[in-house]
Amino acid sequence: MGHADRRGRRETEQSPQGSRKPTETVTSSLDTKVLDDGVQRLRRRASTWAALPLDERIELAERTLVGVRAVADAQVATACQHKGLDGDREAGEEYLGGPVVVARNLRLLIGTLREIRQKGAPHLPKGTVRVRDDGQVVVRVLPSDSFERLLYPGFCAEVWMDPVVTPSTLPEEMAGFYRGSRAGGKVVVVLGGGNVASICAQDVLYKLFVEGHVCLLKLHPVNEYLEPFLAQAFSELIEAGFLQIVRGGRELGAYLCSHPGVDQVHMTGSDKTHDAIVYGLGAEGHARKLRDDPISRKPFSAELGNVSPVIVVPGRWGRRALRFQAESIATQITNNCGFNCNAARVLVTSAQWSQREALLAELKAVLHRVPTRQAYYPGAAERHARFVAAHPRALQIGQAGNGRLPWTLITGIDSGQHDEICFREEAFCGVLAETNMAASSPMSFLERAVAFCNQTLWGTLSASIVVDPVTARRMRQPLDLAVAKLRYGTVAINHWPAVGYGFGCTTWGAFPGHTRSDIQSGTGVVHNARMFDRPQKSVVKGPFWLPIKLPWFATHHQQQSVARQMVRMEADPRLWLLPGIFSAALRG
Secondary structure: OOOOOOEEEEEEEEOOOOOEEEEEEEEOOOOHHHHHHHHHHHHHHHHHHHOOOHHHHHHHHHHHHHHHHHHHHHHHHHHHHHHOOOOOOOOHHHHHHHHHHHHHHHHHHHHHHHHHHHHOOOOOOOOOEEEOOOOOEEEEEEOOOHHHHHHOOOOEEEEEEOOOOOOOOHHHHEOHHHHOOOOOOOEEEEEOOOOOOHHHHHHHHHHHHHOOOEEEEEEOHHHHHHHHHHHHHOHHHHHOOOEEEEEOOHHHHHHHHOOOOOOEEEEEOOHHHHHHHHHOOHHHHHHHHHOOOOOOOOOEEEEOOOOEEEEEOOOOOOHHHHHHHHHHHHHHHHHHHHOOOOOEEEEEEEOOOOOHHHHHHHHHHHHHHOOOOEOOOOOHHHHHHHHHHHOOOOEEEOOOEOOEOOEEEEEEEEOOOOOOHHHHOOOOOOEEEEEEEOOOOHHHHHHHHHHHHHHOOOOOOEEEEEOOHHHHHHOHHHHHHHHHHOOOOEEEEOOOOHHHHHHOOOEEOOOOOOEOOEOOOEEOOEEOOOOEOOEEEEEEEOOOOOOOOOOOOOOOOOHHHHHHHHHHHHHOOOHHHHHHHHHHHHOO
């Protein structure tokens, strides 16, 4: 169990601008009195938060947005130190996975809150709602304005609703807390993820501003270095008694999850951690899970990872398209050293595709150009060793040793091996498997690939389909049907599903339907700045290839310059900021 200095006091943090702002944080091993006092303070403030006038709620969100932007540079520098990153060359992904997406999420939430203040509900612009042939309601959430059309050219994003939602009932299925159909005012423990800086911040924002609850955030021991930055950025909410931050290990988390003053739990992590909280540890916990006899019956929401597939539809690809998609797939393996729940894990290809070997060759070439990283996340070496032991012919690329793991590619796995480790276990490091299947046509391949992903791969968090525009036009209806059939919370076309994670206007979470005893990728959603009450999945679409590298590509040489400017743009969009962003992006 993590044991840290435990104290409850008012602390003073130094901001990057030199101003000093008092913030209240709680940091600890297991001083139960301080924890109890923190929970009780939240309980006393929960009803106040639920009834807070919109003007005051918006003002708190606006001040928090200012705080997120103020701490961005110092937070990224600290994260680079703890992850062993080159601050000059590799800091870009820490900006993109941290303050950029948090600032965007907050800004979009503020926009929705202003619409509710003005019109009583989130606004659905004309032309953004459509109905699929099967009756499912779909709402386009990006692009929403000229800035997004310029910043994300060729991209669009939709939220697909639960089939019970109709066009006439859709307005009644938005912002339920603000319409009074969903109760707020609960005390929620948020168990933060340890891998990406934006996870815990966005989870807290969702529980506070979308669901109307107060939060006690427990930071993960791996990234509890975020505490002073979150304490400063969220200081207004902390001082008002609507948020507490604690740090510590498993024992502290277990105490909070079982605390009688806590109403709900939300976590980002593994299904094993979920089961330990809900059912307990060891043989007794396993027996409880088998008979679904939980030790905790608190409402529970969670995002728990995935064996993420990339379905490659066969077609005729040009050289530049092959290189573009190879860089995209390589980024999905290498970003954050592979410690992402939405990292590419299984590449699904057609055995009859004449360019399969060419794509794999391009992918290997890109991986050779991406330096390996410090494998900072606990257990990575052991997980990597298990996969290599199961596949001793795996191709290992790049420098290894001294805490680094090689990028690892395992090709030619039989798709019929349902107990294959690459299909049933999330590697959570830089490992990608490839499987190919026989199919007489792109249409039949896509149908087989979708069935394979739904029936064989573990988890339902995110998936992607790569398809060239000519093939996409020829099989427009089968492609739409494939997207509809994929049982994943986010489906991306031609790009990494992490784009959906970052957009914020989309939902992020597992496909609905997991039970407590078979939780897989979890239950519930976060982000969702448009506040849909009954989403089923989000679908993100983008160009098959572009003549420039996208800023999040691992091979982009100006990533940090673009990302630092994106913090400012996402916090406060201004047209005069665009030339600097475009100039840096084009130099990548």
